[in-house]
Amino acid sequence: MKSFGEFLQSGDWKGEKHVPVIHAPEKVKAGETFDLRVSIGDEIPHPNTLEHYIAWIKVFCFQEGGKFPVEIAEFKFPAHGEGGNFTEPSGTAKVKLDKTGTIHAVSYCNIHGVWENTQEIVVE
Amino acid sequence: MKSFGEFLQSGDWKGEKHVPVIHAPEKVKAGETFDLRVSIGDEIPHPNTLEHYIAWIKVFCFQEGGKFPVEIAEFKFPAHGEGGNFTEPSGTAKVKLDKTGTIHAVSYCNIHGVWENTQEIVVE
Amino acid sequence: MKSFGEFLQSGDWKGEKHVPVIHAPEKVKAGETFDLRVSIGDEIPHPNTLEHYIAWIKVFCFQEGGKFPVEIAEFKFPAHGEGGNFTEPSGTAKVKLDKTGTIHAVSYCNIHGVWENTQEIVVE
């Protein structure tokens, strides 16, 4: 049985427009709210049309020494030109973390499948 | 038959902590990307616990002279203390609009139901 | 300020293809799991294309004598032809209710806005 994890694609977001970019501080204080932004296409814009678009990005946090990831944000990008309105694939959440760990962003393009990226974040 | 619309509560967000606050420019240019932030509890924080939390905010745009609202953003706030992680009820999207209209934010508290707020936005 | 509730359209689902249809027993027992299905286009199918589709249906329960509706189901319909795959606008949840009340289904078409329907359900 093939695992769904094998579909998760990654790469350098500067060259591959589908890879989610994680904008987060390298260090934060435990229990202090900070801005966590994830986006697609910072360098090379991804299409945003009714036929081809980024549908969502989910974000998880996996604590060092922990067992399971916890979902900490979810963004949907619903408008792709309806009435001339567009939601671009970028979302900012306000989160508070408790322990050092890794942030995992997972995104979905309706044509090119699931993509991921990761960034370590030190919680002091 | 009671309409679901009758459940939508509103008020002054400075005195009522459930009302979504819309942070958007008063004027934008047609087709130019701008930051649209919606949040709950800017003045009086809303609880964020496993028992009581803001689950989501949806945002719609209704163009002047239009017929139907178009959904332009959706934020979920999934973490309420799991592993010490919290998602606070604030979300920022990047959107492009085509015509002057009203932004409608609709939010949901798992205990206190659905709330709304509106802001006009002039598109030049 | 126009309320978002004013956008909620309704009608007879036999003649208007956007109105969500609620398939639920008229009576259920308190705390007993039952199937709650909501769908669009039972009589007149709604288009399901990349340009025009039903994006989601949310379901709420409002208890008689209660103050606020509680969200009890959410369905997204993500595939509109990608790779020849389609998600049709129908979703079935398994729910348990505690008290007599009304079920409210709210749906969204990316072109024709938000629609609603309601059904009373007696909980014994």
Place this chain on the structure above:
Amino acid sequence: MKSFGEFLQSGDWKGEKHVPVIHAPEKVKAGETFDLRVSIGDEIPHPNTLEHYIAWIKVFCFQEGGKFPVEIAEFKFPAHGEGGNFTEPSGTAKVKLDKTGTIHAVSYCNIHGVWENTQEIVVE
């Protein structure tokens, strides 16, 4: 960099209550609508409380010889006791497929992370 895929847990759903169960015909006809149900805890019920619950199940289809999975269903389970209402972790979608492939269900428990299951489906 650890891939998010490494967090995806699986197993025999008869012994492990988190594994999503896929209820789908083994064979379907191309372009013919059929019921696709996914559920958690068919054998051993999973808790459904405010502190511990299944939050969502997503379903993807990966066509034989294809390159990318396509999302074909998403279910959220929002009620965990609010007002005595509960959404149990089961969802049924109506889908149409074009080609033989594998169905991948991915689920999330707010305490025990992400889980997956797969089933082949022959499209004639």
